[in-house]
Amino acid sequence: MKKIRLAEMEAKTLIQKSNIPSIDYVINPYTGCMLACAYCYASFMGRLVAEPVKEWGNYVYVKKNAIALAEKELNKMSESKRQGTILISSVTDPYQHPEKKYQITRGILKLLADMQYPGTIKILTKSSLVTRDIDLLTTLPKPDVGMTVTTTEDEISRWLEVRAPAASQRLETLEELSLAGIKPFAFVGPLLPHFATSPEKLDKLFGRLADAGVQEVYMEHINLKRYICERMTPVLSTKSAAVQQAYVKARTQEHRDRLDEIVGQLLIKHGLKLRFEEVVYHDKFKK
Ligand code: SF4
Numbered sequence: 357m358k359k360i361r362l363a364e365m366e367a368k369t370l371i372q373k374s375n376i377p378s379i380d381y382v383i384n385p386y387t388g389c390m391l392a393c394a395y396c397y398a399s400f401m402g403r404l405v406a407e408p409v410k411e412w413g414n415y416v417y418v419k420k421n422a423i424a425l426a427e428k429e430l431n432k433m434s435e436s437k438r439q440g441t442i443l444i445s446s447v448t449d450p451y452q453h454p455e456k457k458y459q460i461t462r463g464i465l466k467l468l469a470d471m472q473y474p475g476t477i478k479i480l481t482k483s484s485l486v487t488r489d490i491d492l493l494t495t496l497p498k499p500d501v502g503m504t505v506t507t508t509e510d511e512i513s514r515w516l517e518v519r520a521p522a523a524s525q526r527l528e529t530l531e532e533l534s535l536a537g538i539k540p541f542a543f544v545g546p547l548l549p550h551f552a553t554s555p556e557k558l559d560k561l562f563g564r565l566a567d568a569g570v571q572e573v574y575m576e577h578i579n580l581k582r583y584i585c586e587r588m589t590p591v592l593s594t595k596s597a598a599v600q601q602a603y604v605k606a607r608t609q610e611h612r613d614r615l616d617e618i619v620g621q622l623l624i625k626h627g628l629k630l631r632f633e634e635v636v637y638h639d640k641f642k643k
Contacts, residue, residue: 357518360390361415362454365405370425371433371442377632379478380440383426385460386448387417391482392518394591395546397579397638398447409586413518416454423463430467441476441500442468449520451483465492476500480543482520484529490536502541502574503530506548508561515591516548527564534569545576547615547635549606550599555618562626573628575619575635577612578603612637 365387374382387405389398392413399412407415419425430438444450450461468477469492476498479486486493486501493499505526507513513523521529533540542565551558565573580588580603592600605611616635623630 358414363415363417364420365417366421367419367425369429370419370422371429374443374446376443376446377636378441379443379446380437380475381442382444382446383422383442383450383464384445384448385419385422385450385458385464386445386452386454387419388415389413389448390416390452390454391449391520393482393520394516394518394588395578395584396587397581397584399587400583401447409583412587416448416452418454418458419460420458422460423467426464426467430471430473438473439475441478442473443478443480445480449481449483450479451481451485453519455483455485462489462492465489465496468492469495472497474498478502480504482517482526484521484525484532487529487532487536490533490538493538494536499538500541501533501538502543503533504543504545505530505561505565506544506546508557508564512548515595527568530565530568530570540568540570541572541574541631542570543574543576545574545636546578547575547619549578549602549611551618552605552611552614553602555622558618559622559625562622562628566626566628571627571629572631573623574631577615577635577637578606579638580607581639 371381371383374380399409402412405417455461474497477496478500480502482504493501503526505523507523510522510524530540592603619635
């Protein structure tokens with residue numbers, strides 16, 4: 357595995373308008389993400405810092421002035437715009453390792469908590485570091501905190517989500533958030549191909565999520581666009597022919613239909629609510 361390159365930068369702006377359904381604005385305190393998930397769709401962001409797709413996961417640019425920018429931009433927002441939902445983050449993990457030192461996400465949350473930002477503040481991470489900020493998250497008027505969990509098997513999370521905390525640790529974090537009075541959601545995306553042939557594994561994942569206090573899940577079918585495969589294919593080539601074949605099949609409508617059916621049954625079994633009322637498939641919207 358390559359050494360991570362960490363650099364500091366001055367960003368021009370921070371709070372960006374979003375075209376993600378149900379999200380008005382996004383805040384990405386970092387450019388790049390050292391968690392290096394093989395399936396990451398955000399690798400295109402490298403173009404902002406002249407980094408090629410294949411380098412995604414090997415660099416992080418820290419937006420050193422992010423807290424100052426957040427303060428300036430939040431102060432300029434009208435009352436009606438402040439009703440908007442802000443997602444932290446859409447193309448990076450706001451609690452990846454440099455956050456321990458730089459505390460940029462924490463600084464932004466502190467601003468939002470101090471001003472009692474009236475809209476929803478949605479957090480999405482794979483990192484247990486989010487529990488450090490429970491004090492701020494519980495003082496926000498509308499917090500919505502979620503962890504991405506794609507499997508219960510640490511071995512799978514290790515090869516697919518290279519530097520992210522293991523799946524078991526994320527399930528523990530969800531429990532910790534629940535115990536702190538935050539009702540966390542889970543993002544089960546991408547929905548891994550093997551669930552189509554081993555539904556008992558998704559059954560187990562839903563069971564563990566429900567046990568951890570999760571009531572709502574977002575789900576996405578796997579997105580295998582060409583630029584994503586640029587990083588995914590070399591990782592898959594180290595796996596068995598059966599695993600590789602499962603990812604080929606995952607491109608088909610038949611596969612997605614089968615998973616939709618399994619998901620529908622298991623949501624009912626575990627009393628989980630599916631946000632957007634469907635397993636989202638991004639290829640439907642974009643080329
Ligand atoms: S944590 Fe999210 S942004 Fe970071 S590499 Fe993984 S999928 Fe991409």
